[in-house]
Amino acid sequence: MKTRNIYSLIVVLLAGLTVMTSCSKDEDIIFDHERQQFETRADRILLEFIAPFGTSVDEEIYIMGAFNGDSASMGKEEWKLMKAPNSDIKWGIYLDPSTFEAGKTLADGFRFYSATQGTEFTVKGEMANHTDNPGLGTFTNVWGERWESYYWSGDGPEIEHDGFVVYVLDETGWANLNLYMWGDVNDLNGGWPGMTPTGKQKIGGTEYTYFDMGAANAGLNENLIFNNGEGSQLADFNFTIDRDIYLRVTTSGVEEMGEPVVVAHDGYAVFIVNKTGWDDITLYMWGDVNDLNGGWPGMAPTGEQTIKGVAYTYFDMGEANTGLSENLIFNNAGGGTQLADFAYTIDHDVYLEVTASGVTEIDPNTYTGGGDTPEPIPGDTHYIYIVNQTGWDAIALYAWGDKEFFGGWPGAAPTGNKTVDGVDYLYWEFTSAGETEHLIFNNNGGGSQTPDYDVVLDRDYYLTVTADGVTSR
Secondary structure, eight states: OOOOOOHHHHHHHHHHHHHHTTTTSSSSSOOOOGGGGGGTTTOOOOOOOOEOOOOTOOOOOOEEEEETTTTGGGGGGGGEEEETTSSEEEEEEEGGGSSSOTTTOOGOOEEEEEEETEEEEOSSBOOOBBOOOOOOTOOOEEEEOOOOOOOOOOOOOOOOOOOEEEEEESSSSSSOOOEEEESSSTTTTTSSSSSSOEHHHHHHEEEEEEEEOOOOGTTTTEEEEEEEESSSSSOOEEEEESSEEEEETTTTTTEEEOOOOOOSSSSSEEEEESSSOOOOEEEOOOEEEEEEETTTOOOOOOOEEETTTTEEEEEEEOOTTTEEEEEEEEEETTSSSSSEEEEEEEOOOEEEEEETTTEEEEOOTOOOOOOOOOOOOEEEEEEEEEESSSSSSSEEEEEEEESSTTTTTBBBOOOOOEEEETEEEEEEEEEEEOOOEEEEEEEEESSSSSOEEEEEEOOOOOEEEEEEEEEEE
C-alpha cells in the first residue's frame, strides 16, 4: 500500500470545488493547482511541474532530458526546480535554450527526478517522457503522474560521480547531515559544518545518501566528521580517499559496511517474505498465459536477496513476459497445500508477505517484519513511543488499515510523556487486537505529514519521527 497524502488530496479537491462553483457554465474551469505560480520571462521558457501525490514540500526536484545530458544533470543546481511559494504541489524552472546540448530541444523528451524518490514514471509504470516544446516567453504546466518509488525499490538510474564516493546509510534521524573533513587538507570540500550531501542513490535496493569526494582529491587521507550543523557531531572516522566506501551512520557513531550486492534480474520480479513454514515453496501462474514459467506446481525460487535489512526470496518473471496479467498460486511444491490466487500484472516488481493462510502485498520501503509474527493477545496494552524531531508545533497520529485506529483525520494527540532508559518519549497507548495499520504522523492536520509507516499492533514500538519520515530505534 502506498502513502496516502490525505491532506494534499483534500486541499486539491476543495480547491477544485471552489473554482468550479465560481465559474459559469460558459467559462473554462481552471483549478488552483493549474494556475501560474511564477512570473513569465521574455528570455526564458517557464515550466511549472505539478508534482505527483506523495511529494513532500522539501523535495529536491531536477529536470533531465537529452537537452541537458540526461542523468548527468542530476544534482546540478542549474537544473533544480524552485518550489512555488504559494503552492505545496508546484515547482517551477526557467530554461534558457542557449544552454541546451547542441541540436537538442525539449521535444527530444524530458522528465523530472526527485533526489529522494527517483525518476518520474507514468501510471503504467513506464519512465515518463514529456515532449512539450514551448518557446521563449511562455508558461507551460507539466503534470507528474508517479515517482519511481511508487513502483519498486530497486536501483535508480546510473549516476556519474565526481571521483570516489562516501555512501551513507543515514540512521541518525537528524534533519540535516553534513560532512566536515580535515587531515592532509583541512576544510576539504568546505569549512565547518562541511559539505551537504551530493544526492541520494539506490544500490542493491537500499537508498544511500552520498557525498562525492572530487576526482582531484584522490589519495588524500582525511578525518570525516558527520554532524547536523546544529551542535551534534560524531567522532572522527579516518578515510583515505582511494575507493568508494559504504558507512552506516547513527547518533552513536560510524560503522563501515561491505559493498552492497547488486542483483541482475531477468525482467520484473516477485519478491516474497516466506512465513509459510513449508519445507519448499513454488509459484504456479495462469492467466494471459497458462503454465507461465512451468506447469504445476510451477517454478522454484530464482534466488534470495536482502533489501533494507529484510531477506526476500524472489522469482524472476522473465523479460519476455513483461505486460502479461497472471494469477499467482503459491504452493508447497505440489505437496497438497496451496494459497488463493493473487492477481498480478507483470509491469512492476511486487513485494509480498506469504503465510500459510494467504498473501499480502507490502511496501519494501517501510516493511520491517522479516521475522515470525507472534500471535497477538486481544486486550493487551501496548505503546507507540516516539522521539519527536519534526520541529512541528503540534503532532498527531493517524492510522488506517484494518480500521482508523486513532480516530478520523488527523488522529489523536499523544497520550503523554515518558522516560525509558534515559530517553524522553512522547507516547500513544493502545489496546491491541493485532490490527495491521499504516501510521501517519502529522502536525495536527496543519498540512505536514510523514509517509506511511506499516505496523502490526501487537507490541510496543520505539520510533524516531522527523518531518521527512519514521525510522525504528
